[in-house]
Amino acid sequence: MSDAKPNTLVEIERQVVSLFADGVRVAGLPRSVGEIYGLLFVSAEPLAMDDLVVRLNISKGSVSQGLKFLRTLGAIKEVEGPDVRRTYYEADIELKKLVGGFIREQMRPHMESGKDRLKALEAEVAKEVDGAKQAFYDERVKKLERWLKQAKLVLPLIQRVLGE
Amino acid sequence: MSDAKPNTLVEIERQVVSLFADGVRVAGLPRSVGEIYGLLFVSAEPLAMDDLVVRLNISKGSVSQGLKFLRTLGAIKEVEGPDVRRTYYEADIELKKLVGGFIREQMRPHMESGKDRLKALEAEVAKEVDGAKQAFYDERVKKLERWLKQAKLVLPLIQRVLGE
């Protein structure tokens, strides 16, 4: 292959990669993850790890980690490619799936641990001896529980809307 | 006041502060912002900047920045307090308002710039000479535009649901 040297991206690819690199930062993900998904998104042919290393000019380690993450999200698919010994990837471009994966992998766990921590808080409030303080704390904890319930209500709704 | 020394938080306060400190990180905000909002959330009485500095044991600079940010979100309210020369704050505990502020201040700007960048991309695709490639790029750009539209659809929906 003639384009086996670093940073061989055409302008369109460059722009898309940069768009995703910045985009994923909103979700608190590392730039490299966005770059990888971005290049897969804008590529008609599937790419193997080495293609990503060379064309994005980032390390094998980063690409391996990034692909692993994108796989757990369900944001990319493994497909066949020219070289049978390599694993090739293409982007899964269903927004529903991307958002669903993100919610499942990144948000649910936090919400689950939040639920536990609220339980602990409740127990702590029960110990409070000052009646007025206890009433206040109790109210606040109830508010937090309502927030959590609303969050649990909103997430599936988002997924449903993106399903159209 | 007797509790004017660092880190004078009772267990309940400690837990709530920590809960918010971790919670805001999901949204990509600095720990200190969560701590500040958390302490205000769990305090029955309004607090001034100096209370936050002393009780959370973080610097005046951080607290000033954090309060500024929370003010722009609309997550806190300025209120009267014991010392007329100080500005006191209390937490605004309407989830709708918090999320609305976050969307307005943190998400909308990104989406606006995304819209511009998509325009630039379209222009770039128009230059593509290879017909097959152009068709593929065009399809992908259209997909991105659809995503953006869906995002713009979802955000108001979230706010409406949180309005209950």
Place this chain on the structure above:
DNA sequence: TCGACTGTTCAATTTTTAATGAACTGACAG
């Protein structure tokens, strides 16, 4: 069994981000 090659892991390093604290502004009381 060996060598060539794909892909993973993780300690070390670099880069990015947040926190600090000293200098500053502005308001106000005496």
Place this chain on the structure above:
DNA sequence: CTGTCAGTTCATTAAAAATTGAACAGTCGA
């Protein structure tokens, strides 16, 4: 005015997060 105090700003420092790259593991054909 002048000194004090609340609050802001921002260059420096510290902490956290991402990236690197070298060692390693697994596979396969000769």
